[in-house]
Amino acid sequence: RAEDGTIMAIQHTEYPVHGVQFHPESIASEHGHAVLKNFLDIMESA
Structure with a gap:
């Protein structure tokens, strides 16, 4: 949860099903x- x-x-x-709230435009954030990379790494190893 967010703050x-x-x-x-x-x-x-x-089941090995996950979901995140992610806005593609936030890739431009710090x-x-x-x-995104961390999430994809986790999904790849699941």
Whole structure:
């Protein structure tokens, strides 16, 4: 959850299914590429 309580990601309890709230335009932010890379790395190893 975000600091304001907003749910930013989900994970299924039984299946390898994940979801994140991600806006492609945020790649232009300071850590946007790192966030996307980390997520893709996690999904690749799952």
